[in-house]
Amino acid sequence: MTKVELTRFRIRKGKEAKAQEWMDFLNEHHTDTVATMTGEKMYVESVFKEKNPDGYTYFYWYSVQGEGGNAVEESESYIDKKHTEYWDECIDTEYKPVDMExxxxxxxxxxxxxIEKDA
Structure with missing residues (x-):
C-alpha cells in the first residue's frame, strides 16, 4: 500500500541558516541522497519552506512511500547520518509537527x- 504524507515542522529560532545549509547539503549530494530512497521504500520526497509572519520558518515534508522501508535513523549512509544530525539541530521539538489530512x-x-512492482 502506498502512503502519501505532508507534515509541517518548525525550525528552531536562530537555526534558519543551518536549516538552509541542510537543504543545500541534500541538493549538492542529490545522487547519493536519491540512492538512500530505495531502502526506505521512498518514491517521492519533497521539502517546501515557509517563512511565516509569526517569525518562524517551517519545513513541509511531502512524501510518497511504500510499507516496510528502512528507518533513516538506522541507516549507515553518510547522507542519512548527516541528515539526522541536521534534523536534531534544526527541528524545534517544542512544536508538535502538523500532519496534514x-x-x-x-x-x-x-x-x-x-510502486506496486517494487513492493
Whole structure:
C-alpha cells in the first residue's frame, strides 16, 4: 500500500541558516541522497519552506512511500547520518509537527504500477 504524507515542522529560532545549509547539503549530494530512497521504500520526497509572519520558518515534508522501508535513523549512509544530525539541530521539538489530512491523491497509473512492482 502506498502512503502519501505532508507534515509541517518548525525550525528552531536562530537555526534558519543551518536549516538552509541542510537543504543545500541534500541538493549538492542529490545522487547519493536519491540512492538512500530505495531502502526506505521512498518514491517521492519533497521539502517546501515557509517563512511565516509569526517569525518562524517551517519545513513541509511531502512524501510518497511504500510499507516496510528502512528507518533513516538506522541507516549507515553518510547522507542519512548527516541528515539526522541536521534534523536534531534544526527541528524545534517544542512544536508538535502538523500532519496534514490527505483528502485526495492521484498517482498516474504508470507510477502506481512501478510502486506496486517494487513492493
Amino acid at each position: 490527505l483528502e485526495e491523491s492521484l498517482i498516474a497509473p504508470a507510477f502506481e504500477k512501478a
